Amino acid sequence: MEEKEISKAVIRRLPRYYRYLGELIESGVERISSSELSSRMKVTASQIRQDLNNFGGFGQQGYGYNVKFLYSEIAKILGLDKKHNVIIIGAGNLGHAIANYVAFEKRGFIMTALFDINPERIGKKIRDIEVLPLSELEAYIKENEVDIATLTIPKTAAKEVAERLVNCGVKAIWNFAHTDLNLPEDVLVENVHLSESLMRLSYNITSVEKSREEQK
Amino acid sequence: MEEKEISKAVIRRLPRYYRYLGELIESGVERISSSELSSRMKVTASQIRQDLNNFGGFGQQGYGYNVKFLYSEIAKILGLDKKHNVIIIGAGNLGHAIANYVAFEKRGFIMTALFDINPERIGKKIRDIEVLPLSELEAYIKENEVDIATLTIPKTAAKEVAERLVNCGVKAIWNFAHTDLNLPEDVLVENVHLSESLMRLSYNITSVEKSREEQK
DNA sequence: ATATAAATGTTAAATTATTGTCAACAATTA
DNA sequence: TAATTGTTGACAATAATTTAACATTTATAT
Numbered sequence: 367m368e369e370k371e372i373s374k375a376v377i378r379r380l381p382r383y384y385r386y387l388g389e390l391i392e393s394g395v396e397r398i399s400s401s402e403l404s405s406r407m408k409v410t411a412s413q414i415r416q417d418l419n420n421f422g423g424f425g426q427q428g429y430g431y432n433v434k435f436l437y438s439e440i441a442k443i444l445g446l447d448k449k450h451n452v453i454i455i456g457a458g459n460l461g462h463a464i465a466n467y468v469a470f471e472k473r474g475f476i477m478t479a480l481f482d483i484n485p486e487r488i489g490k491k492i493r494d495i496e497v498l499p500l501s502e503l504e505a506y507i508k509e510n511e512v513d514i515a516t517l518t519i520p521k522t523a524a525k526e527v528a529e530r531l532v533n534c535g536v537k538a539i540w541n542f543a544h545t546d547l548n549l550p551e552d553v554l555v556e557n558v559h560l561s562e563s564l565m566r567l568s569y570n571i572t573s574v575e576k577s578r579e580e581q582k
Numbered sequence: 583m584e585e586k587e588i589s590k591a592v593i594r595r596l597p598r599y600y601r602y603l604g605e606l607i608e609s610g611v612e613r614i615s616s617s618e619l620s621s622r623m624k625v626t627a628s629q630i631r632q633d634l635n636n637f638g639g640f641g642q643q644g645y646g647y648n649v650k651f652l653y654s655e656i657a658k659i660l661g662l663d664k665k666h667n668v669i670i671i672g673a674g675n676l677g678h679a680i681a682n683y684v685a686f687e688k689r690g691f692i693m694t695a696l697f698d699i700n701p702e703r704i705g706k707k708i709r710d711i712e713v714l715p716l717s718e719l720e721a722y723i724k725e726n727e728v729d730i731a732t733l734t735i736p737k738t739a740a741k742e743v744a745e746r747l748v749n750c751g752v753k754a755i756w757n758f759a760h761t762d763l764n765l766p767e768d769v770l771v772e773n774v775h776l777s778e779s780l781m782r783l784s785y786n787i788t789s790v791e792k793s794r795e796e797q798k
Numbered sequence: 799a800t801a802t803a804a805a806t807g808t809t810a811a812a813t814t815a816t817t818g819t820c821a822a823c824a825a826t827t828a
Numbered sequence: 829t830a831a832t833t834g835t836t837g838a839c840a841a842t843a844a845t846t847t848a849a850c851a852t853t854t855a856t857a858t
Contacts, residue, residue: 375815377785381778385760399835411835412817419837427836428824444781445788459682463675464776469760475780514783538787540780544601544685554790556783558776560680562597564691564756565660567730567772569593571754572661574770591845615805627805628847635807643806644854 376417380444382407383414387437399430449474452540453512455527456519457482457490457497460542464516465492475514479506500527507534514538521545592633596656598623599630603653615646665690667727668756671743672734673698673706673713676758680732681708691730695722716743723750730754737761 386407390398404411418424418431424439425431441447452470454461457480464470465477480497482488490497498506506512515531517524517539524543531539538554541547544561602623606614620627634640634647640655641647657663668686670677673696680686681693696713698704706713714722722728731747733740733755740759747755754770757763760777 372789373815377782380785381775381781384781385778401835410817412819413815415836416816416838423837425836426824427822428826428834430835443785443788445784445791446781448788450784450787459675459679463679466675467776469777470780473777473781475784513787514780537790538783540783552790554783554786556779556786558774558779559597560683560774561685561689562601563772563774564686564730565597565600565662565689566593567754567756567770568661568666568691569596569659570770570772571666571729572659572664573588574753574768589845617805626847628849629845631805631807632846639807641806642854643852644804644856646805 372420376420379409379413379417380440383417384437384440384444384446387433387440390433391437395433397430397432400425402430446473449476450513451476451478451511452514452516453477453479453481453506454495454516454518455481455500455503455531456517456542457484457487457492458518461516461518462492464518465495468493478510478512481506503527503530504534507531507536512536514540516540516542517547518542588636592636595625595629595633596660599633600653600656600660600662603649603656606649607653611649613646613648616641618646662689665692666729667692667694668730668732669693669695669697669722669728670711670732670734671697671716671719671747672732672758673700673703673708674734677732677734678708680734681711684709694726694728697722719743719746720750723747723752728752730756732756732758733763734758 383403386403400411400414404414407414415425418436421439421443424436438447452475454465454477457465461480461482465480470477477493477495480492480495481500481503482497483500485499487497488499512534515536515538517527519527521543524541524545525547528539528541528547528549532549532553537552539547539549539556541555541557542560544559546557547555549555599619602619616627616630620630623630631641634652637655637659640652654663668691670681670693673681677696677698681696686693693709693711696708696711697716697719698713699716701715703713704715728750731752731754733743735743737759740757740761741763744755744757744763744765748765748769753768755763755765755772757771757773758776760775762773763771765771
């Protein structure tokens with residue numbers, strides 16, 4: 367069976383569909399048409415159908431989509447039906463915030479350990495998750511399955527730690543450091559560059575201001 | 583003078599150019615060609631030139647781009663040459679992390695206040711930034727200029743607080759809550775949906791695993 | 799001075815993504 | 829049981845984005 371490549375644009379949208387479907391389930395909606403969903407999500411119905419049909423026909427003509435079924439199908443597509451062990455490197459505020467966010471657990475992301483170099487932080491616990499010394503990183507990964515490593519450390523340390531992770535066989539990194547990690551192709555990196563996000567907002571503010579000035 | 587609309591794709595890339603140029607300055611590079619930059623950034627040179635020429639011709643034939651000049655021009659485009667006052671609503675770990683991240687300040691984003699409902703947090707200070715009771719939000723905004731409001735609160739509270747902000751005239755929201763804020767068109771919202779980012783990573787992990795299985 | 803190489807800015811082509819349309823068919827109603 | 833309505837999935841049309849090509853300008857070396 368041959369797989370066609372799914373475009374990044376589609377993947378970007380999938381989690382949002384998933385979120386809306388979850389909300390629909392919570393509010394007791396059992397079925398929904400693409401056009402109803404499209405008006406709630408403010409995208410075209412055509413796009414919803416096109417996106418979903420990349421993965422198969424989940425709907426039924428004359429009926430629409432069964433919300434629970436579609437929700438669970440998207441979960442499978444996103445790999446949320448499996449557990450992922452996640453470690454967090456950097457037990458600062460951001461690391462804490464992520465470790466504390468229990469909703470991740472519900473989606474199958476199990477936070478198993480934190481690492482830090484600061485002796486004051488080492489040994490403490492966040493929820494049930496212990497803060498270990500960074501020096502034990504390799505030993506820990508050898509003993510425990512780690513599916514995702516989260517980098518919440520300054521960019522100066524990030525590249526080096528990323529390489530250590532890759533050397534231990536970690537294949538997926540969730541990177542919050544403000545730098546690009548140049549890693550081998552088979553290592554998946556998902557970047558969360560907060561400063562870039564803030565700059566985009568700043569651009570939009572500036573561009574609104576400019577167009578307002580020109581109108582005068 | 584008429585303005586052509588700049589596409590979102592271009593804006594998404596601008597901060598990354600800015601970051602690379604900053605690094606080049608730090609390492610003492612004075613000039614750079616689009617092709618040299620392209621190989622460092624792993625994008626096409628054509629795209630770099632095309633992107634930059636949306637805003638004007640910053641380079642010189644036969645020479646390339648002057649790094650410092652281009653850096654400052656992109657700063658202007660992104661509005662980083664102006665100060666932006668930023669408040670943070672939600673003084674939990676994520677709010678703390680953002681308030682503590684001093685590099686934002688360097689780009690002109692001045693964190694001026696935090697707000698929370700938890701009495702234990704109120705009155706404390708993060709760096710020099712005071713945590714105020716959320717009930718004083720409106721009064722604060724009336725007295726102080728607020729350019730950007732950051733939402734680091736649970737989704738249940740986010741929509742309501744967002745409306746309060748808009749009612750006070752706040753025009754730009756940096757939203758970390760896992761929900762879409764449905765606000766008037768003239769309010770700028772930049773979303774940082776961490777769970778969606780993590781799901782995209784999960785998708786990619788899953789899809790690699792699948793293709794590996796099929797090869798067997 | 800002049801020739802050559804380098805590199806931009808710009809136009810055109812190719813690719814990718816989004817939107818619109820409609821036949822087919824399920825669900826519902828008469 | 830037949831007719832009607834609603835809605836998908838597929839495909840065609842359009843729009844947007846990216847890449848490539850190239851003419852032109854400038855820097856640099858001789």
